[in-house]
Amino acid sequence: ETGVTQSPTHLIKTRGQQVTLRCSSQSGHNTVSWYQQALGQGPQFIFQYYREEENGRGNFPPRFSGLQFPNYSSELNVNALELDDSALYLCASSPGTSNNSPLHFGNGTRLTVT
C-alpha cells in the first residue's frame, strides 16, 4: 500500500509570502491531519479534515487554512508568512476520526521563512 506522501520536501519563502503544501493520504484513509513541528519541539496540531470539511482545529490563526479533496488528498495554505512559521509540517492520515485510529505520518515538508 502507498503511504502518506508530501510535497515539496523543502521550501524557502520570504516573510509576507503565501505557501501551499500538499499531502496524499494513505490508501483507504479518509481523514487527514496537519501538524507543525518547530525545531526542538514536538508536533503541534493545526487542524484535521474529514470528508472535505474541517473537523477540528488547534491554536493556530486563520491565516493557516486547508482543503481536502474528494480523493482525500489535502492542502495546507499559509498566508502572510512570518519567521516563526519556519518548521517541519507533517501530514498524517487515518482511516477515521476515532481516537483508536493511529495516525500514519508523511516525511514532512521543511519550510524556511527568511
Next chain:
Amino acid sequence: AQSVTQLGSHVSVSEGALVLLRCNYSSSVPPYLFWYVQYPNQGLQLLLKYTTGATLVKGINGFEAEFKKSETSFHLTKPSAHMSDAAEYFCAVTFNSGYSTLTFGKGTMLLVSP
C-alpha cells in the same frame, strides 16, 4: 487541558543496555497514549499505543510501555539497546474529543554508543 511531559531531552545509553524513556501526562479523563519514533529527516512512526485493556503494551522493535494510572505515567522501555534505536522519541496523548488529535511531548533524543 491535556499535557505531556517527557523527562530528559537527551538520554545516552551503551549498546546492549536498558533503555528507559519517561513520559508523564496530565488528564482528568482516561487517556489514550502513544509512543512515536522519528528518524532524521523523516516523519513519525508509531511504536505502540495504549487505549484500554492490558496496561503493559508491546510494540515494534522490542519496545514496550506500561500505563500506570496512579502515577499518570507511560514510560517506554527496551531491555537491550541497538545502534539502530538512535532516534528521537515522542510520547503523545489523546482523549475522546471527537477527532483524533494528538498532544505531543517535546521529545527525547536517544543516543546509543558502541
